[in-house]
Amino acid sequence: MSKILVIDDDNAINELIKVNLELEGHKVIQAFNGVTGFALCKQELPSLVILDVMMPEVDGFTVAQRIRKNDNTKDIPILMLTALSQLNDKVNGFNIGVDDYLVKPFEMEELKVRVRALLKRTKQIPESASTRELLTLGEVTLMPETYSVKVNDKTAKLTPIEFDILNLLFQNHGNMVSSAQLLKDIWGYSPDDDIETIRVHIRHLRSKLDKISGGKKYISTIYGGGYKFSI
DSSP states (O other): OOEEEEEOSOHHHHHHHHHHHHHTTOEEEEESSHHHHHHHHHHHOOSEEEEESOOSSSOHHHHHHHHHHSTTTTTSOEEEEESOOOHHHHHHHHHHTOOEEEESSOOHHHHHHHHHHHHHHHHSOOGGGTSOOOOEETTEEEEGGGTEEEETTEEEEOOHHHHHHHHHHHHTTTSOEEHHHHIIIIISOOOSSOHHHHHHHHHHHHHHHHHHHTTOOOEEEETTTEEEEOO
């Protein structure tokens, strides 16, 4: 049974999420402010945190930063909820390390889809660990057990999302993978206006690869289309 922590100061929304997720078979823990939420996150070590942005005293961005900086909670996936729809707010969340982002008001079915996608990704060993997919290409090797990538003798630790993106590009090396396919295969849904989600994670992934590749660029942008991994 997955354990989900909901941190939202809106009692009605918090309770609505709790009821719907419990009907899905999850155990739900509730917090109604950021201070209590972070304390419960450290204590309970949930499978997933659903986190509101606009809260008094300690906002969601601050809570997300604290979760990512704590050694015991840094890998817990975070789904951020907010009434803010500006692009900068979404980018800020992804830069902190938020895994997914849902703007209020939202449909409960969409929340469930995103929860299922996040839990599926973080609960399972990447498919490449249990199949005969290509794990080495030239000087680049993927290490699914540790969510890492190795270039020659240098290694970089990736987030689960970054690893899944790189693996999908890796398996399609030399061919373009569209942004729509990335959203569908990695996040499990196909929003029409969420391309910035891809851009932020690709930027982080490139930055990590740059540090271990000696300046060699592996991921190219196909403008208006998607991305391509090449050796």
